[in-house]
Amino acid sequence: MPRPAIDFWFDFGSTYSYLAASRIGPLAAEAEVEVQFRPFLLGPIFSAQGWNTSPFNLYSAKGRNMWRDLERLAQDAGLAFRRPEPFPQNSLMAARVALIGLPHGWGERFCIEVFRAQFGDGRPIDQRATLAEILSRIGADPEAALAAAQADDNKNRLRAQTDEAQRLGVYGAPSFVTASGELFWGNDRLEQALRWAKRETGLGV
Amino acid sequence: MPRPAIDFWFDFGSTYSYLAASRIGPLAAEAEVEVQFRPFLLGPIFSAQGWNTSPFNLYSAKGRNMWRDLERLAQDAGLAFRRPEPFPQNSLMAARVALIGLPHGWGERFCIEVFRAQFGDGRPIDQRATLAEILSRIGADPEAALAAAQADDNKNRLRAQTDEAQRLGVYGAPSFVTASGELFWGNDRLEQALRWAKRETGLGV
Numbered sequence: 001m002p003r004p005a006i007d008f009w010f011d012f013g014s015t016y017s018y019l020a021a022s023r024i025g026p027l028a029a030e031a032e033v034e035v036q037f038r039p040f041l042l043g044p045i046f047s048a049q050g051w052n053t054s055p056f057n058l059y060s061a062k063g064r065n066m067w068r069d070l071e072r073l074a075q076d077a078g079l080a081f082r083r084p085e086p087f088p089q090n091s092l093m094a095a096r097v098a099l100i101g102l103p104h105g106w107g108e109r110f111c112i113e114v115f116r117a118q119f120g121d122g123r124p125i126d127q128r129a130t131l132a133e134i135l136s137r138i139g140a141d142p143e144a145a146l147a148a149a150q151a152d153d154n155k156n157r158l159r160a161q162t163d164e165a166q167r168l169g170v171y172g173a174p175s176f177v178t179a180s181g182e183l184f185w186g187n188d189r190l191e192q193a194l195r196w197a198k199r200e201t202g203l204g205v
Numbered sequence: 206m207p208r209p210a211i212d213f214w215f216d217f218g219s220t221y222s223y224l225a226a227s228r229i230g231p232l233a234a235e236a237e238v239e240v241q242f243r244p245f246l247l248g249p250i251f252s253a254q255g256w257n258t259s260p261f262n263l264y265s266a267k268g269r270n271m272w273r274d275l276e277r278l279a280q281d282a283g284l285a286f287r288r289p290e291p292f293p294q295n296s297l298m299a300a301r302v303a304l305i306g307l308p309h310g311w312g313e314r315f316c317i318e319v320f321r322a323q324f325g326d327g328r329p330i331d332q333r334a335t336l337a338e339i340l341s342r343i344g345a346d347p348e349a350a351l352a353a354a355q356a357d358d359n360k361n362r363l364r365a366q367t368d369e370a371q372r373l374g375v376y377g378a379p380s381f382v383t384a385s386g387e388l389f390w391g392n393d394r395l396e397q398a399l400r401w402a403k404r405e406t407g408l409g410v
Binding site: 059064065068072189193 | 274374375376377390397401
């Protein structure tokens with residue numbers, strides 16, 4: 001019998017992906033569901049919907065309430081929160097580095113630290129120095145990781161991830177997809193996605 | 206000390222307002238929070254954002270997943286679900302009738318029955334016959350209610366409700382607003398809004 005599993009699709013610029021990245025490890029461990037971190041780029045997916053930036057910038061009432069909502073949720077969860085400027089940040093380099101780290105044991109920690117640097121401390125994640133500091137701190141080799149991240153085959157892997165997200169029907173982040181292709185959108189659906197993954201493999205209710 | 210209270214802002218055409226309307230009574234009673242039902246029209250608010258229909262129609266991947274999400278949530282909640290055609294329905298007449306009923310004791314029941322007719326049974330809520338049947342069933346006078354609903358002063362009250370929603374920063378439905386003006390968007394935020402209302406009046410955590 002396969003072990004229950006979900007893919008966690010996120011863009012580093014996504015505010016609610018910060019909350020999901022902070023919660024998913026302990027929740028999935030408790031539920032005994034395997035999680036695969038799948039960074040991708042929302043930019044091309046938003047472009048296909050006719051948006052040239054985050055909908056939170058395009059729709060101001062929605063954007064204002066999103067920041068307030070995030071502040072309230074972070075406070076309830078005991079998470080640091082600081083609004084980064086500008087928003088959204090360019091998440092390209094961070095996503096490429098994450099793809100290098102994920103098969104090598106330091107990827108998930110890197111992802112969580114990038115989210116925390118950006119939305120906890122308001123630091124710019126499009127800058128090499130920010131990513132290098134995180135890489136050092138978690139014991140990865142910054143020079144090697146940043147060089148590998150910029151190699152053509154890795155750039156192509158990120159493009160392929162984004163294409164795959166779009167094929168799965170992903171239209172925002174975070175999204176969770178089970179083995180059968182069941183798609184759940186938003187941090188609020190994390191618990192339901194974990195339950196669904198268990199149900200699919202004949203476990204849980 | 207004032208009793209904790211929230212306003213429940215909704216449009217009858219809104220899918221997630223169906224879920225919220227079905228849950229809010231028991232949850233608010235348990236939390237000892239007073240709820241005021243505030244029907245309004247999303248149409249003018251969507252128009253101001255440049256949308257001529259529901260965003261679930263404008264953005265097809267988002268729309269597809271919304272219907273699937275609604276189906277899953279309704280099933281978990283033991284609620285009937287049937288997708289109405291067309292979507293969204295014209296909610297104008299139902300909102301006008303609700304405004305007549307809310308000060309007279311049958312308003313909340315009417316609202317819940319309209320949502321159930323539409324999203325539980327797929328019935329057209331823009332038709333007089335649907336609303337008349339519901340009014341009869343809940344013991345209101347259909348002819349009197351429908352006539353009062355179409356009077357000029359009632360039409361103006363609905364316009365004023367929609368203006369008030371917009372002033373409060375409401376950009377989607379359902380929304381919940383506490384006495385201090387704290388705005389929560391979406392069925393997923395109902396529990397948090399109730400907790401917030403209690404906290405505001407010095408009760409709860």
